[in-house]
């Protein structure tokens with residue numbers, strides 16, 4: 001919940017104007033923790049990284065198997 005220092009009260013995110021200011025006193029409200037509780041969906045570049053990691057580790061695994069087989 002965003003906290004308004006001027007009113008000394010919590011403000012619901014819907015009780016703020018489009019600029020994130022308190023509709024009662026018009027001062028800037030700390031909205032740092034507004035987005036925190038929401039379960040964020042992983043961004044697309046996260047999955048690109050995961051895919052790259054899986055491909056890389058798969059490649060290293062195959063390399064490792066070839067190395068082990070070569071030892072015999």
Ligand SMILES: [Zn+2]
Pocket residue numbers: 004005006007008022023024025026027
């Ligand atoms: Zn206020």
